[in-house]
Amino acid sequence: MAAATIGVVGMSELLVHTPEPTLHTLGLTELFVGIILIPRVGNVAEHLVAAQMAVENQMGLSLEIAMGSSMQIALLVTPALVFASLALGRPMDLVFHPLEPVAMMMAGGIAAFIALDGETNGLEGAQLLAVYGMLGIAFA
Template identity: 35%
Template sequence: NEEVLMVSRIAACFLLAMYIQLLFFQLYTHSYLVEEDDDDEEPEMSFWAALGGLVFVTILVSIFSEYLVSSIDGFTESSGISKTFVGLIILPVVGNAVEHITAVTVAMKNKMDLSMGVAVGSSSQVSLFVVPFIVIYGWAKDIDMTLNFPHFEIMLYILSVIIVTNCVMNGKSNWLEGSLLISTYLMIAVGFWYEKVREFR
């Protein structure tokens, strides 16, 4: 309804403002809190080469993403897998594979701060930037998009935040915490395998 739509749009504006403040905090006012210790490794490519590669890869990803999204309907119909499971489990795993590899690689080098920054930073970016940006973009295009997620997803989101916070608050990690995180993710995947998101009209 109109009330939910307006609350979602206002909340999206606040979330975007929070994301901008987070960037300002990390990059300007308190950058020393998130800086990594300098090492002796020399960069393997120049700034402009890295920037050019980033732009090129971004263009390729945007092109392939169009084909990926357009094939979801056919895939779900032929495989019998729900769109909920594809959108919330399969696509994030495939789409963030590079980030996962990076997080594991730097963790193996005993750079846990950087590893957690990659893992948690990606989730924060989706929550504080991507989702509210989509709501505001829909507002600009006169498309009704809200933050009124199903209760099951909200409960899982809150549970995930609590578990991750408890795991990272002491700045240390061990195999048991890793096992708990993986087990939690698998339980969430099982839940989404059977959960069906209702159709909004």
């Protein structure tokens, strides 16, 4: 487990520092990469399982996987990183770009709307993708 953790840390460092030259070439901001691209790569296993459950028509489980992952980051990982940064002597605060709280509210609102009736369909999936696309354009 320790070796796997060390491997993940090393790969994360490569993932974060490797795209910098490409960012400048493509004209992408670090905010876009940090909010749109890197989370996709970091949670690819959860996304694959959620998609597999959706294909198997277990939409409730698929929705729980996707929403549980987001809640885990918001309620556990972010505060843990703030405290770890204090312990490491490089304090990190939770000062957000003005668009980030708006994005969180949009995502929370659409997720609550989707989960409210306990069912989902293709139109609701398209709505989720549209919100994601809008946020991607806003952060670009």
